[in-house]
Amino acid sequence: MPSALRSLVAPATSENKQKKRKRRRRIGESPRQISSRAAVDGEEQHVGEEEEGDEGAEEGFKLKAAASPTIQPLGNLLLADPSANIRDRGLGTLRALSDELLLDVLGLLRGRDLAVLSTVSKSLYVFSTHEPLWRSLVLDELEGRFSFAGSWRSTYASVVSPLLPDQTPPSSLAVSNFYSDYLFQSWLCANMEMKPEWVARDNIERGRGISVDEFVARFEEPNKPVLLEGCLDGWPALRKWTRAHLLRVCGDVEFSVGPAQMTLRRYFRYADAAKEERPLYLFDPRFAEKVPEMDSDYQVPVYFREDLFALLGRERPDYRWVIIGPAGSGSSFHVDPNSTSAWNAVVSGSKKWVMFPPEVVPPGVHPSPDGAEVACPVSIMEWFMNFYEQCKTWRKRPVECICRAGEVVFVPNGWWHLVINLEDSVAITQNYEKFVECSEFPWETQCK
């Protein structure tokens, strides 16, 4: 039996058919958004369906351990009684709204009202327990001051009504016969792993021990990306920055995590437990001031020391970040602002990079004419699922690589780039402006 049919015939609770869906990102979100999680470790549970358009009978999506879907995609209704879908029955007049619009409305509710909704019907239970809703509530109301309790909903509840030491949190209800493409896609992106073929291609040029002049001539001048090996050998950070050490040195220092400030301790607690489409990413531009020891644990690689930004002294905009995140966190496609170039050094872990030259807009990305707004799929995982295959046949293929501990990626100015952590990773990145680029600089910054 063809593998596509096999997945439809099997019980709906154990196998699901993936349906493609393109979603547009909301206006106003920053380019450095969090992506879905992809665990490298853990047991694999086969979903076992044929990916559309793939001739090689792909194996389907591998799910993370203990992921059990309660929501099913609409395609599964083809072999079930259409009236079996409890969605509409449980919404009453609200069934007139699409899943997205209903979630937009629910996103305006406070915690108590959202919680009460889950008692109204099974369908509203599924909608009102949608994790991104609770994440917004936690981050809005509590900012970073929370201890992640396994899910955003439990986290919110635990703050409002802390459990006594011997109390166990109530378990979630298992709902069946709920079919929804939007919610299923969201669940799938949160619970699936990166496919091997998405990380297989590595076509970036590499350089080891090259001179600065050679770097400038071969890469900086012609604006080409390169992966540099061996130039972090002198960094204390490479041997020092274990999790244990970081917790000792700055476990209670608050770092920028998405819209909030969180202690490192709390962040790790979250990162270890989160199963999300877009995990929160620790991305702090003031780590060196907050933890001076970190400043002395690294130095700018020799190739990037001529930096126009340095002339601005204290007035220079944010230019360097420490980046910490679990597998699946990262940044979806964007171009760095102000025509800057960047370097990104992995201290521990590994990152998958996909880069397109300035004149090639990645598939699925729609920049506004001034480049200020970028509309692209919600998560990195969704991009890989729906768009990665498209550029296989393009004349100008993307530049791809995996950057591992001790390696540095040079991102030339104007290049589109997408990055996803393949495991728990720590990295340092800096934007810089080479002197020769002065004339391309925006006036406002020049006049500073």
Place this chain on the structure above:
Amino acid sequence: MASQDCEAAASSRAAAASSQDCEAAASSRAEKEEQKTVRVAASSRAKKKEQKTVRVAASSSRAEKEEQKEERRTVRVTSNDGEEFEMDEAVARGSVMLRHMMELGIALDGVTLPIVSGEILALAVSYLRFHRDYDDGGSGYGYGYSYGYHSESEDTALTNFDRDLVKQLDQATLLDLLAASNYMEIEGLLRLTCQTVAEKLKGKTTEEIRQTFCIQNDYPPEEEEEVREEISWALEEKSLD
């Protein structure tokens, strides 16, 4: 002789007749000519008139177009049940969907919205028209937002309009308007309708929500109890039904 006479007579009669005919013919020809002339004259007059009209029309439409070029271009939007609405392009730009269609040049012969009814489209258009007068204009994205660059009285007028617009709507119309504002990408109206629906969900008990939205309870009693247990923290201050 007689036959000759007859013949002659006949021929003369014939001749006479023929000449009569001729005359008649001639006169009729003349008449026809005259008529033709008249017709020609008439037609040429008509033509001249027509030409004049055409010239006038052309020049006025050119003038119109130039006028339109300077400020006032309109777009015609039709609902799925045939109701037409003509509005200034500047007003229509409040809908990002219409804005893009106009920019792409595919709205010149009007736009038909297959999923929006006349009743709903009328509400959307009235929203666009009212907000256009208060908009600080130009940004496209900012249209429909109240950025606070208005005077207090303008803000009040905006708030009053929005409140009155949604106050009168029954639930089905409100939900349809929400969906339409999403479809037509009218940001401010989408926010307004979402907020209005959200208000109907706030501060209510389980049973009140079921009644408001005609929702059937599909929980078996033991599962309902389980869920209440799950969210007991939210029910603590409320009276249970």
